Amino acid sequence: MHRYTSVFKDESKLDINYVPPRLPHRKPQLNLLNQFFRFAIESPGKMAQRILISGKIGSGKTVLSQHFGMDIEKEAQERGINLHYVHVNCRECRGSLFMILQRVILRFYPNFPRRGYSAEELLQMLMQILDERSAYLILAMDELGALILNEGSDPLYNLTRINEDRLKAPQRLSLICILREPEYLDMLDSSTKSTLKRNIILLGEYSKLQLRDILNDRVALAFSYGTVSEQIVELIAELAASEEGDARYAIELLWRSGKYADASASPRIFPEYVRKAAVSVYPMVRKDMISSLGLHEKLFLLAVASHFKQTEAAYISMGEAEDVYAIVCEDYDEKKRGHTQLWKYVKELSALGIIKTESSGFRKRGKTTLISLPRVPASDLEQELSRILYAKKR
């Protein structure tokens, strides 16, 4: 009888949201973070802290912050301090302070009404809740760029000012800002900017050797013994190191290689599966990135992708893209967004590196934006988007 076997022992250990018990090669940064927040354990309420964690994609920003959050919550609990660490992804909250604060409040009051007040009111309510419970909060805002891009510098200013308004009261709200591109800081007002610039933790790219240590940890957690050889780890580390030391890419490669091994009913991962996996993962466009896009951003991207699938042209002009998008909207029974909104989407998508834009320059007549897909095969992108959109439609 054929029995189904898998190289995996526990696949969930390769999930992007999994926080491993050990962070190889991030110890100094973790210590630094602990130093910054020492006061929260030793003299809670005496001050509030604002920290910036910055680094390239897959350099361990999120996991560093979450690891720290788990540690400090535990330590606070042991000392009888009511300290909460809440991690919010600003892009998932569509860059809205309102939604960020709402997620925080829902932690304290799971049935809090979802609407009917402003972000400012919500912030007041949050402070009231913290006061009532004499609780302290470390709010980690991941992908902070989305918030800054959407609402400018006001949200951060308000979040930092809320403590200053209450000089005599205990300082209850501290912030960890997680930002991929430090350039966004220039969009902030000077006081917020200077605080954040002083308390910055920079994460460099992982080297090949460091990636190897990370992968070895994950292999031990997620795979059955003897299914992943040293060579395989070496190969994946090599591939990821050439992608700017992106650890998340390395872990996704590892996971996909395992999937290919399972699909071929192989008892071990062979280099061929890694190569297959490498072809199927495009480092710049990842599932999590695509699924966090808004509905119309997805529709627009789908339009662009299906256009490129059908033609041999390398570029599509903004006008053409809008026409294709209009058709896609009809297919999905959605009301199409106007030009200005689409223009914003294009800018966002290009900031994310999914599409590339350049100005056509003044040709014979007029000027337009030319859109291209630099890294991802259009057919793959189209397939992935259709899958996500179809799931949503149902």
Added chain:
Amino acid sequence: MLIEDVFSSRGRVKILRILAEIVELNISEIARRAGLNYTTTNQHLQALESFGLVRHKRFGRIRIFRFNEGNPRADMIKKLIESFEEANE
């Protein structure tokens, strides 16, 4: 307070049952779940509060109601509802 005042109406009992189940809720949501309108819900809640059975917390314009734990009668009624619901399952 007379016991018939507490259990005087379907609406009032419904509100108590919802609070026993969900623990903390704002008026609009209580009204929606009980199938009552806002004013009626508010009146019931005020009556229940005057009996000391529920209490509320205010966040700006929002009031969030819950059972007044610690009040022996409130605890008794909450237990009654819980065991009644259990027996129903």
